[in-house]
Each structure stands twice: as structure tokens, then as C-alpha cells.
Amino acid sequence: MEVRDSFYVLIENVCRDLYIQSLKLIPPDVVAAIKRAAATETKEVAKRIFSHYIESIELGSNKDMLVCQDTGIPIYWVEIGGNLRLDGARLSEAIVRGTERATKEHPLRSSIVSPIKRENRQTSTGERIPVIHFDFVANSDELSILFMPKGSGSENMSFMKMLVPADGMNGIKRFVLEHVVGAGAKPCPPTIVGIGIGGSSDLCMTLAKKASARPLGSKNPDPEMAGLEEELFNAINQTGIGPQGLGGNTTALAVHIESAWTHITCNPVAINMQCWRAERRRATVTADEKVEYGF
């Protein structure tokens, strides 16, 4: 199905809205998990921190406020239905323009700078930013865009190691636990710990990020991987790091794993975390330009 010219204008508007809304509306699965976690805390400081989280979530949805100041690195996961016929270059341009318009029109803080000179265009864009991942879905007439404004507190706590086959599963478990404890308060716990296993080094980190974007309550379809998610989740919550690293029962809201096959000599593992707000916002757009928003 061939899209019309107006489709690209629509995508631009949708991307603007996704950016702004993602900073105000915390996903319902995350809100429920934060409220459940708040009820399990016994220490006064941890209870105080969770009450601030819940108050800020409510200000976002009820008063149309940005929940956090960090507008993040804009990241789009785009899934293109196999039946759609469209111009990929125009699609990418529309996504970039939508990002710039969100920044100017709201306005939002532009958190994006050049890496050495630290020049800020005040547009939330720059060379190779926003990050846009493309994927394809067979037998679909829809374009799905999942947006994440990836905050730096959690993004700076990203870790990757090319373990070797002899390190085995135990090497993976040790790497994850040591780095979540090492990150401590910095990623704004409780976090969603995204883990990539396998692939090449670049694919492994992409999988970790993709894992962190999964809704809470979702499990890896492979029972062995799902078991590892559960085991690491329980282990991380034994550490006592707690909300804001000030001590408490909830250090992770979930552990999510995504995997790929790898080289015979490789055993890569990567960690990419989402902070407690775990912001994400999704839009599904059909070729005849119907838009549905979700998370």
C-alpha cells in the first residue's frame, strides 16, 4: 500500500507529540509497579522518596508537566509493515523534524551537544541524533514508532563486556550483579535492567536497550531466558540499594533480557538501564493515516 505525501507530515506531527507526551505520561505498567514497590518499603527515607515519585507522576498526567528535567537522547524504534510502500529517507527526515519541533514548540531543553566542542544547536538533534532503529514486520499495513527520551543518569550506567565461552552463564550473572551494584544510586533506581546476551558487540548493546524498552510484566519467550530474568531480578533486589540509592527493598522494577546468536568464540553481555520513570510512548500509524497512541 503506497502512502500519500500527507503521511510524512503526519509522521512529523506524531513524532513531535511522542516526544512531548513521553515526558509527561508515565506508562501505566510503570506507575502500577512504582505504587506496588512503594507499599513494600519500611524505611522512612525510602517511603519519602517513593511519595515524591508518585506525586511527580501525578503532576505529569494531571497538570500537564514534564515529570523529569532530562529530555534525554531521543531514540525511535520504527517498525515498518511489509505491505507499506514508502520513502525511507523522507520518513527519517520527518522523524528528525518532529524532534526539532517538539523542542522549539513546547519548548524542551535541548540535551544534545557535539561530542568534543560541546556545541548545542538547541534542537535536540545533531549528527546521527535522533537515534532511529528500523525493523520490518511481515504482512502488516502499519508503521509503529516506539519513542524513548533516554535520560543520561541511566544511560551513563551502560556496560558491555566480551566475555568468552569459558566464562559461561556464571560470568554473565556476575557481570550483571557487579555492575548494578557499582552503578548504585546513579541510574535513579529502581530501574528496569535491560540485558543483551549474544550477537556482535554493537548488536549486544542494542538488544540491552531494546530489552529495557519492554513493558513491565513481559517475559522473554524462551523459558530459560525468562528464568534468568527472574533469578537476576530477585538477586538485584537483595542488594538493598533501594530508591535513589538511599537504601530500601526495591532496586529493580524488572530484569529484561533480549538475545541473539553469536560467534563460536564470543559470549557478549551488555547492560542498559531505564530509570524509575521508564519513559516510552508508542504510536501506530496506518497507511490511510489513522493514528493510535499507546505505550
Add this chain to the structure above:
Amino acid sequence: MPEYRFKTPLTEANMRQLRVGDSVLLDGVIFGVRDANLIRVFDKGVNPPVDWQGAALLHTAPNVRKTGPGKYEPLCVGTTTSMRMDRFTEGLLRDYGVRAILGKGGLSPRSAELMQQYGACYLSVTGGAAAMETLQIEEIEKAYWEDLMPECIWQIRFNGLGPLTVGIDTHGGNLQSEVQDEAKNKLSDILRSIGVPS
């Protein structure tokens, strides 16, 4: 746990009475600082255009709407990870007389030693809960070094910023660091429980 309320500028006596875990509200002017402006002060040797004697500094870079030359209204003002600015603690306390550093995630054991020595505290802001803090602002009085936008030095007047949690006190306490050390001590037991030998 005790609750305190202070107006800036802060005194050494204000800070010496606090203990980790205490709850603090702050009124008055607080200066927003972070990576780029502190790098300019300490690495490029440019004196800040403001007086930081007794100051409370907040690690921040806000979302604002420009309303006129040098004038901004707040849209969302929160805090950022303090550890990136850890190496500036000594200069801020010794050379500029800063009394409180506000941010999230804590500072190093070395910063805690310096705070004990100079009589200053680290007050932990709830990271990510910026909507709440934004409503505690009376006015953004001034932005200095606007070429660094959004990493200007922000002069912001608050009415009851907080409740903040004392993260580092003047008695050697460093809450985030202690929690992390406890987690490190438990790590080999936790790993053993999931089949990973030490």
C-alpha cells in the same frame, strides 16, 4: 527523623547540626550549576559572576521558556547525577565558601571528608521527581553565561525546596556510599545463592 527548614545563605552552624537521613526544606536563592559551567570556573579559570559564600548549589539544567532578555520562566527544573561534578567539591568549599551541594546519586568518600572539614552538607534531591520541585520555585531571578544554555549558572528563588534528604553530613556520614558498600559486602553471598561461586 528530624526535619529542618533553612533560608539561604546558609551558615556553618546550620550544616553542623544535620545528620544523614534528616529531612530539610530550603528557602531563598539557590544557584543551579553543572558540568559545563563548573568546567569553565575550574578548568578555564573564569570566576563565577556571583557570590557563593554560604550558597546552596543545585546540580541542574532546567527546561525554561524565555520571556525577555535574560528572563526565563521555569517549565521543569530538576536535578542531575552529582558524581560527574565530584572533583569540583574541594574548590567550591575551600575557595568559594559553598555550604550545601544539592543533587542526586551522592558524592564520593573524598567529598564527604571535605564536607566534614569545611562544614558543608550534600542534600539529596529526589532524582526524576522534577515536577514537584518546579512547583517550589518562586522565580528564576537570573541566568548567567547564557552561551552555555541550558548549562548556565541559574539564580533561582525557592519557597520550600524539598523535602531534601541529608546524604552527606559534617560528621563523616555518607548515606549513598554506605548503602553501596553494604551491597558490595553482600555481593558474594547473593552470587552464591544463584549458583555463582566466589
